[in-house]
Amino acid sequence: MPKLTVDGIEVEVPQGATVLQACEAAGKEIPRFCYHERLSIAGNCRMCLVEVKPGPPKPQASCALPAMDNQEVRTNSDMVKKAREGVMEFMLINHPLDCPICDQGGECDLQDQSVAYGRGGSRYDENKRAVTEKYMGPIIKTAMTRCIHCTRCVRFAEEVAGTEQIGAVGRGENMQITSYLEKAVSSELSGNVIDLCPVGALTSRPYAYEARPWELKKTLGIDVMDAVGTNIRFDSRGREVLRVLPRVNDDVNEEWAHDKSRYAVDGLMRRRLDRPYVRTNGKLVEATWAQAFEAIAAVNAGSSVAAVAGDLLDCETMFAARELLAMMGSSLIEGRQTGLKYDVSSLAAVNFNSTLNGIETADAILLVGTNPRWEAPLVNTRIRKAIKHGAKIYAIGAEIDLTYKVAWLGNDMSLLGKLPDGVAEVFKGAERPALIMGGGALGVEGAMGAALVLVDTFNMVRDTEDGAWNGFNVLHMAASRMGGLMLGWAQPGGIADLVAAKPRLLFALGADEVDFSQFEGSFKVFIGHHGDKGAAAADVILPSAAYSEKNGTYVNAEGRVQMSDKAVFAPGDAREDWSILRALSEVLGHKLPFDTFGECRAAMRASVPALGVEGLASFEWAPPVLDATASGPVGYPIKDFYLTNAIARASSTMQRCSAELLHGEPILEAAE
């Protein structure tokens, strides 16, 4: 542990830390452009110069200099001040002064740092260079003349996203950052380079010229596009969420968010259900809330009622619906819309037990019928990190490009029972072996049982030197899944049990993936926010709030309970889900015992205390004993990453991404 002084302040930093980190530990701000905590060190911008003794009598780049014992670092000397001014002046030589028309304005590192550390004028009066525009896809808008060649975007593409398509071509004054042959970057994580770019070279295309950062209201939220529970921030103005940015949470999303989390929000303004509808003579007709409620009450369902929960729901909604059904005398609730019926007797057996953070430390991982790149891109980056630490990855399923090297064992679930010898050896010898089951595998009869047998064979749940290790992971795709399971939204036979019960009344809560033809004879009430498949099949539509328009509790795939705040109001007559259910319950004669959201949440917490504690819920490891003979191929449930839910399907950005990146349709010129 080197001990050194920074401006006379003594600090001790971990072995291998850099001088820049030591300065931060001492509370000193070091300006930087190329250095980023989560990327490799490049040391090419020189903005982080400090004076270090002992060493050559010149300023040194602190980001690339290892901290050593007895170093004396100065961050406020004249030499440092002059060095920073010089670097800044050089940096601005070729940087256009177009801040007024640049979207980065107000959140630009270069702008901020030139004010703080620049000399306030330039002595340069030659021509500035200009760089041609580069096309980088439907998400990234480029203005490459502004690029300062920090190479953060290049390093991100290579190290985190794993799609090496961005690079620096040419050299010297002619160096340019570009995507390969100026084609779209085909990464689900491409939007992150927009945040990483310290200048306005890479900005957001969908959000171009929408707003200045200081006009935006910032609300802390949780993403519902997948089951990772990415911590996000809604940036809204008026009634519109203009963009979504990731927040830092090392346990969940580090500081990344995938493109769907970021850019599906324009779908919140399109295809919205903003008033109730009632089906009359086969056609959905606009109605008032009272008329809609009457139509539902007229069904006289008694206790012949069932409910299906969609993928984007918060726990409070699912709790309120569960209570309503219970009061009506039914417990037919199910959240697995597409017919999955895996055993949920032990929640630990359907949880991502290694935790998102922990999977990085695994040294052998078996992927079973999962495409993490699409089912949870941020889990995929964690697996990439595990590989960097030396992990070996094997997979059962159809071969796909996961951005890293995988040993594909074949697409046959019977492999679970007879792993090739070499593979079994690796798992036997592994210290932290792990298995990740995807949604595809959960649908194969016996696969979960077979996987649990493997967990036993290789002793994947064990005590290690660094604490307990549980290598059994199920990777869900729906943000509502774990919360739903905690609230009991599962029937032994899955949705088939609901079908078999032939309910007179069926509530579809944002459920758009259900095959409604199974419920031919039921009166279908759709409570949701988008006019998608669920609404099309409904007899009554009750418009509700999307995730940005309500407070809510969500549980991610690893069982982490997180709360999201309401950023904007739902459009038109739409109401928050819990209040719809509360109002309806009164009409149905089974009044729910809460009048405010707070009471609803309190009642939920009383019923399932784990939902009241933010952080990892603990599930006891007591795996069920299941039929363990699985065979046959497995398919990946997600066919189109960009269009997995009603919000994304309504989003023109996501439609464009899907068309261009997945279906190879020609580039649509942006209307500018």
Add this chain to the structure above:
Amino acid sequence: MADAAHIPDEAETRARWGGFAFTAENLAKAQTYIARYPEGRQRSAVMPLLDLAQRQVGADTQTQGWLPVPVIEYVAAMLDMPFIRAYEVASFYTMYNLAPVGRFHVQVCGTTPCLLRGSDNVMAACANKGLVKGKTTPDGLFTLTEVECMGNCANAPMVQINDDNFEDLDYDSTTRILEALAAGESPKPGTQIPGRHTSEPEGGPTTLKAMVDANHDYRGEW
């Protein structure tokens, strides 16, 4: 670059070069280059391989060769590296041509030592022969490029033509060389001053003269 040569259209190059593969002979060479680097570091062979590929393209087209995109991709795939990484290398070094060149790639050094010793005359000789910076002559023979220091300052001014250096040039010798090349002859590379061998002092030694014939102990004279 204002005088950058025109890179052909991508579809066109793909149609022409999409099927590029090393000849058996070059493949064997490529394997030896790759084998020079330890397991897992094969990417290090990218530079010799790109050069080899450029030479093969040259042989195919009767020119000095260039690197069409599909050829760069072929090399990258061979080394199991992302295309952009190989493309970065190819675009960084001026020895790789990203656009077609003629049979003779005339690279005139214009850096200070050569400039002081008369590279302008060399340029003028080229211009007089119809060579234009960044362009290939209509007969496909010559491509002219102005380059920075080639490390031959002791024999300035100089020009590199294909794999040979021609040094100690003036207007006449440059003209002579270009004419000889155009006529299909192989002019003598190296210094063009009669009597000079390589980069030794012109007109005989200027220092350590006493050492020319036998060893001489200078220490007493210090």
